Amino acid sequence: MTRPAGVGDYRRFWAASTTSIFGTYVTTLALQVLAALTLHATATELGLLNAARWVPYLVLGLFVGVLVDRYRSKPMLVGADFARAVVLCAIPLLHLAGLLSLPVLIAFAALLGLLSLFFDAADQAFLPKLVPVSMLTSANARLEQSHAVAQTTGPLLAAALVKAVGAPLAILVDAISYLISGVLLAGIGTREQSAPRPQRRSVLTELREGASWVYRHRMLGPQSLAGHLWFLAHSMLTTVYVLYVLRAPDNGLGLGEVQLGISYACAGVGAVAGGALANRSGRRFGAGRTVVVTRALMPLPWLLVPLLGPNPAVIVLLGLSQLLFWVLMGLEGPNEMAYRQAVTPDRLQGRVNTTIRSLNRGAIVIGAPLGGLIADATSLRTALWAGIAGLIASAVVLAASPFRHATLPEPATPQTTS
Known part of the structure; x- marks a missing residue:
């Protein structure tokens, strides 16, 4: 069993979460603007784009939970952040090359959803390893407050960025936020143990x-x-x-x-x-x-x-x-x-x-x-x-x-x- 670490590791965890959630609000708006105005999506197509991110949760969520319990959470968190950064960088590059279409954008949204599924599952499993039981409510509350601030100001930041540099380049902001988050998470010193192989079943x-x-x-x-x-x-x-x-x-x-x-x-x-x-x-x-x-x-x-x-x-x-x-x-x-x-x-x-x-x-x-x-x-x-x-x-x-x-x-x- 992993022992909870000091508050220093939690602060890194909180800072990583806060950074990435602000970027996520930028991408949420920028993807919809990109689809609606640049790719001329219909209402149904826009609905498919918005739904694509949740399909991996519904189809693969239970299987991902098994993997999170078998292996260490921190490498999954860091890997998911870096992978999401790469995926987001690919979107403006494809747009500049004239290769971005609505089906491609929907596929990218589904891929981002899959990576976010791994991140979210490992994220919730990792937090109890960073703080003792007595601090769990406060730790979750602080994360919720960061999300709330991002919910309030994130769309305003997104709108300003989209207007200033356009939707494709605004997406790069989220890519940078995931890179920063991954670096912060990589610096967490809490030690974890994978589940022993003899205890693993089908x-x-x-x-x-x-x-x-x-x-x-x-x-x-x-x-x-x-x-x-x-x-x-x-x-x-x-x-x-x-x-x-x-x-x-x-x-x-x-x-x-x-x-x-x-x-x-x-x-x-x-x-x-x-x-x-x-x-x-x-x-x-x-x-x-x-x-x-x-x-x-x-x-x-x-x-x-x-x-x-x-x-x-x-x-x-x-x-x-x-x-x-x-x-x-x-x-x-x-x-x-x-x-x-x-x-x-x-x-x-x-x-x-x-x-x-x-x-x-x-x-x-x-x-x-x-x-x-x-x-x-x-x-x-x-x-x-x-x-x-x-x-x-x-x-x-x-x-x-x-x-x-x-x-x-x-x-x-x-x-x-x-």
Whole structure:
């Protein structure tokens, strides 16, 4: 078993994560602009591009979890970062050579998704090796806050770069961010051990062991199922939300891209605020109670959205809705992740995390188009109500489960002899 290292290694880990996530927001916008304006993609083609990054999670996520549990996490993290940098550098080069087409771009997006799958699986398995159990909530909260700041300012940086140098060259910024992240991770001194070969079994056997451990666990089983339902509902809401804000008042709010961006910025501010309170809430009320209560409150801010109509205060209310929702998200996420990492044995960290993450991403693949189908068949407001109903159902499932009693394990106290 790998012993947690000092905070110095965690700081490198956090700095690497912060650097790469800012670059990721640049690429997310730049790829869509490149597809829409340079390659003249249709709406369906743009949807395929956005979905391509999640397909590896759905198809290969469980197998990658087995590999993460068999081998050391750090080389996977460093290798995935450097490989993503190379892939991103290839996109502007192909564009300059006149060889970039939409199918090629979609293939690159899928390849980036595959490398990100390896990175994410190893990333979640590596963190518990860097900090003790007592610091997991704080460590996850700090990572969530970095993501929230990137969520707030990343799109603005991306828009400025795309306007200044064009989408293909803006993608190089993300390539540089992955190179910096890889160098930082390579400097981490925590020692890991691969699983002993005699303990390794067939991939399918180990895959089943990881999935069985998740869904038979008294706490993680219902928490995971409720989480899959939450991702299904939330992906419906976020898909419809963009159209609802931008569409004409007869089927939406009739606002512009600037107002949409302001609401997203409010979401980032809320996530930072919630993350700052996550550790204190987990210690005072317990991880399980914090997650259950925040999950129960999450539908409330969304209720504002379909009830709104065109009025002078609409952007204020939209911003308030996103701010409050993401405060709750910032409170919930670190406590949920810390509990999962704390109760999962080292030998199962990769499989447990990728099992849950892969099925969550699968729920997004289903929920996003489902929200669109409901909106097309009825109205945008009806689709929003359907997503809110899904959030309520997720909260009910979780509240009725034993997870409300979940607490982080107490750190072991050293024994003294007299």
